Amino acid sequence: MLEVHEIEKTYEFKPLLRGVTFTLEPGETLCLLGASGSGKSTLLRIIAGLEPAESGRVLWNGADLEQVPAYKRNFGLMFQDYALFPHHSVAENVAFGLRMHGVGREEIGARVKEALRQVNMASFADRRVTDLSGGEQQRVALARALAPRPRLLMLDEPLGALDRSLREQLLEELRHLLHTTEIPAIYVTHDQEEAFALADRVALLHHGELVQIGSPLAVYQCPASPWAARFLGQTNLLDGQVVEARPLVVNTALGGFTAHWAGKPADGPKIGQKVTLLIPKREDRSTGANVRGRVTDVLFRGDGFHAEVVTATELRLSFWLARPVEAGEEVEISLQANGILAWPQSEDYE
Ligand code: ADP
Ligand code: MG
16 A cells, blocks of 8 residues: 655755655554654655655555645645634534535535544534534544545644543544544554554654564564663663573673573674663563662552662662552562563664
8 A cells, every 4th residue: 555665854964764664554553653853744744745755755556656746645634733724613624625626515515424423523513613622623633634535544643732531532532433444544643652552553763764663562572672662661771791692691780681682683692792681660470580679669550569679789770560569668579581682782772
């Protein structure tokens, strides 16, 4: 379906997108996840045809879209601040794209109804958009994107301006909508939870480079780099040195650990090599290696305890524990032996 091939873009001589390549399968929701400024919106605008790339190609079913203007691509777009026309009704706003495409009156009526039903706003057709809440306005914006029956939906941080409970509710509705309509979608966000809730596949964008693409589980369980691990909330990273290559054993300030090589096979492991190690957050009391430290802070989270721990070597780590602990307490935490990952130590992962 959609193929994005080797997209390059610079802005004021700084590289903004570097060789971005991926494909989107029929019915798939791909979440493009990256920090603010990583180039997500620029990539969407290039795919939409709103901005040219310096090089690279965007194809649909094998056909190059370079000469196809944005309004003829039939891609639906929705942004965080997608301004609705304030003096018009909900129905008129949703009809906007259809009028632009010269769709007939009766057909417009039917499509508007269908789109409003899809976003659970059927009874709001005659309201003025200024009388709606923020969440309702975003539903109208979504209906407007859906009404022309786009062959691809692109959403750029659509829930970013909403408060938490509304965001969760809309996320659930969106998830349902994307799964039932099977419209292929690219959903841009900097929020890992949002991405994991929606995505069939997650694509991680870091400084304009696609560093990893895969199912949420695959990406979480085997991040491609220390940066990816940290970005996905796995923050227990420490330096080490390889003392045995097969099986991999790494020596650290906390002692020796058996680890899995998560770097490229060509990059190691070699005896003596400096590596970055990831220690899982979840305690697994059945097996494996141990870490000792003093609890500095505990958060009760209903299904467990989130504990900040400082080791004798002043390393700060955090853990999910099933058992209660208290600040100030000395603890010994058991780790899942096969959950420890190692990468070559070359990358800046801040
Ligand atoms: P993201 O959506 O991931 O936050 P963007 O694609 O919006 O990232 O932009 C990445 C960076 O590119 C921004 O930090 C911005 O400084 C720069 N940039 C790109 N295009 C423009 C532009 N037309 N005007 C100003 N800054 C731009
Ligand atoms: Mg953006």
